Amino acid sequence: MSEEKKTGADLVVDSLNNHGIDLAFGIPGAKIDRLFEKLDHPKAGEKAPKLIVTRHEQNAVFMAQAFARITGKTGVVIVTSGPGVGNLASGLMTATAENDPVLAIGGQVQRKDLYRLTHQSTPSATLFAPITNYSVEIQDPNNISELISNAIAAANGPKPGASFVSLPQDVDEAEVTTAALPAVKPARYGAAASEDIAWLAEQIKAAKLPVLLVGARGSDDNTTAALHALLEQTTLPVVETYQGAGVISRELEESTFFGRVGFFRNQVGDQLLAQSDLVITVGYDAIEYEPRNWNKNADLHIVAIDTQAVQIDNNFTPARQLVGTLADTLIDLKSQIAGYELPAASQAKLAEFKEALKEAAKPTFTPAQENLNHPLSIIKSLQARMTDDMTLTSDIGSHYLWLGRYFKSYVPRHLLFSNGMQTLGVGLPWAMAAALVRPNAKAVSVSGDGGFFFSGMELATAVQLNLNTVHIVWQDNYHYDMVKFQEEVKYNGESAGVNFSKIDIVKYAESTGAKGLRVDSPDQLDAVLDEAFATEGPVVVEIPVDYSHNYELMSQLIDAE
Numbered sequence: 001m002s003e004e005k006k007t008g009a010d011l012v013v014d015s016l017n018n019h020g021i022d023l024a025f026g027i028p029g030a031k032i033d034r035l036f037e038k039l040d041h042p043k044a045g046e047k048a049p050k051l052i053v054t055r056h057e058q059n060a061v062f063m064a065q066a067f068a069r070i071t072g073k074t075g076v077v078i079v080t081s082g083p084g085v086g087n088l089a090s091g092l093m094t095a096t097a098e099n100d101p102v103l104a105i106g107g108q109v110q111r112k113d114l115y116r117l118t119h120q121s122t123p124s125a126t127l128f129a130p131i132t133n134y135s136v137e138i139q140d141p142n143n144i145s146e147l148i149s150n151a152i153a154a155a156n157g158p159k160p161g162a163s164f165v166s167l168p169q170d171v172d173e174a175e176v177t178t179a180a181l182p183a184v185k186p187a188r189y190g191a192a193a194s195e196d197i198a199w200l201a202e203q204i205k206a207a208k209l210p211v212l213l214v215g216a217r218g219s220d221d222n223t224t225a226a227l228h229a230l231l232e233q234t235t236l237p238v239v240e241t242y243q244g245a246g247v248i249s250r251e252l253e254e255s256t257f258f259g260r261v262g263f264f265r266n267q268v269g270d271q272l273l274a275q276s277d278l279v280i281t282v283g284y285d286a287i288e289y290e291p292r293n294w295n296k297n298a299d300l301h302i303v304a305i306d307t308q309a310v311q312i313d314n315n316f317t318p319a320r321q322l323v324g325t326l327a328d329t330l331i332d333l334k335s336q337i338a339g340y341e342l343p344a345a346s347q348a349k350l351a352e353f354k355e356a357l358k359e360a361a362k363p364t365f366t367p368a369q370e371n372l373n374h375p376l377s378i379i380k381s382l383q384a385r386m387t388d389d390m391t392l393t394s395d396i397g398s399h400y401l402w403l404g405r406y407f408k409s410y411v412p413r414h415l416l417f418s419n420g421m422q423t424l425g426v427g428l429p430w431a432m433a434a435a436l437v438r439p440n441a442k443a444v445s446v447s448g449d450g451g452f453f454f455s456g457m458e459l460a461t462a463v464q465l466n467l468n469t470v471h472i473v474w475q476d477n478y479h480y481d482m483v484k485f486q487e488e489v490k491y492n493g494e495s496a497g498v499n500f501s502k503i504d505i506v507k508y509a510e511s512t513g514a515k516g517l518r519v520d521s522p523d524q525l526d527a528v529l530d531e532a533f534a535t536e537g538p539v540v541v542e543i544p545v546d547y548s549h550n551y552e553l554m555s556q557l558i559d560a561e
Helices: 006-016 030-040 055-073 087-098 124-131 141-155 169-173 195-207 221-233 250-256 268-275 327-335 344-360 375-385 398-406 428-439 452-465 481-490 505-511 520-535
Strands: 025-028 050-053 075-079 101-106 132-139 164-167 211-214 238-241 257-261 278-282 300-305 319-321 390-392 441-449 471-475 513-520 539-544
Touching: 006 141, 006 169, 025 055, 030 075, 030 101, 050 169, 050 398, 050 452, 055 075, 055 087, 055 101, 055 132, 055 428, 087 101, 087 124, 101 124, 101 169, 124 132, 124 164, 124 257, 132 141, 132 319, 132 375, 132 539, 141 164, 164 169, 169 390, 195 278, 195 300, 195 319, 195 327, 195 505, 221 250, 221 327, 238 268, 250 257, 250 375, 257 344, 257 398, 268 344, 278 520, 300 327, 375 471, 375 481, 375 520, 390 398, 390 428, 398 441, 398 481, 428 441, 428 471, 452 505, 471 513, 505 513, 505 539, 513 520, 520 539
Parallel strands: 025 050, 025 075, 075 101, 101 164, 132 164, 211 238, 211 278, 238 257, 278 300, 300 319, 390 441, 441 471, 471 539, 513 539
Antiparallel strands: none
């Protein structure tokens, strides 16, 4: 009996298998349906990544992005041609901006129709080239595996991000004669140059107040472990970006954690950076929090530890760049600064900053209406119910500013923000991905009543998958509030284009099969959250929130313009 012939779809699946891809998100269509057949119906003895079908391609890529951020593996999304690939744009742009390795495979018309005005013909590889690390269209079926291999390598490069591979329908269905390539072990760079590490060690020893600013690329497991080892030996103050959230453990919090920076130049972390005589960035990406915010006067002494050369900026000109594997660089640095202690005057100053950080997190004002819940009260109630193994994902809105500043996280990549693109709608899909890969712990997401409906249709998917998610909607009477309050500050109390129609969130949740709960008064908050966290399967909790104090988030800008 002759051996069964293999198609392009088989070669795609074999290539994904060889790279350890065990999960893929997406929506099928006619131009790529053979690949979906292989994914959803593997033959006996064959292996294929598990397929998660979503309600919208944008949410599929959001889930792939969160999978990548949480696991450190490549997230995969597969969609059909035309509008299918078009709906990937926000997610791929976000993944590239925020250092998340994602491989997107998009269907395409047959090669003979690529340059015709034919149904769903789109120059998709060209479309995605500016917003990905790698974007290519397969022209030869026998090249499928090498192009997928290169796409995965590019997605996981020194600055991780998205890759896109366009798969024409006739390539997907064509007979192939080549086998899938094995995964190639990623290049390892090792520590930065030894002379640069030695130089930095001397800079630290001579400094009065050195500060570490840890960003997105500094939050992987190996770098976090190396950072902890360094800080356990030598006490240095640390400021996190929003995407660096959780790099400081509970044990190190009191001595080393001095808050997060990421929006508005008025935080304790901003004040500390402004007074430092040596700012050491670790895996920091300028898109997380522009240098013009934390180095407004362009006068700070900066050294960058990173995986690649930084983008030079009027407010970000490091004295030196230590480029290499972050964990190895920190390990080498650790041995060279043993014995260093912050001067007594600096320790006293840090004690003042620490007290200010604690005071800022205390609710000290009365809600504008008695049925409303203050943001800090909601955060306090959430904090009391969340364990370190749970994941909290934040959508974009006013709540994201409150969470970024005040929600404490002690494990990296368990508190997730979109702080590069600030992409609306990520909260629920990210939590769903967290529930898939961390099935033994609740995944909690927070959105506003606007952002919730950007991806709320995926509640039905969460119900179908029986995911243990709690989605909390901060209800502010149907406004895009983050836009609203900033417009009001800029335009003498006026706002524009921020109102939208009302939808009963509890009934909406129940219509999908999820449990819907509402906090009708602040005294119910704890009991309702207890019920939500005790429920198996997806839950949505609507909490009317008091945003009357949002203006304080923008007040007291340091050296404000």
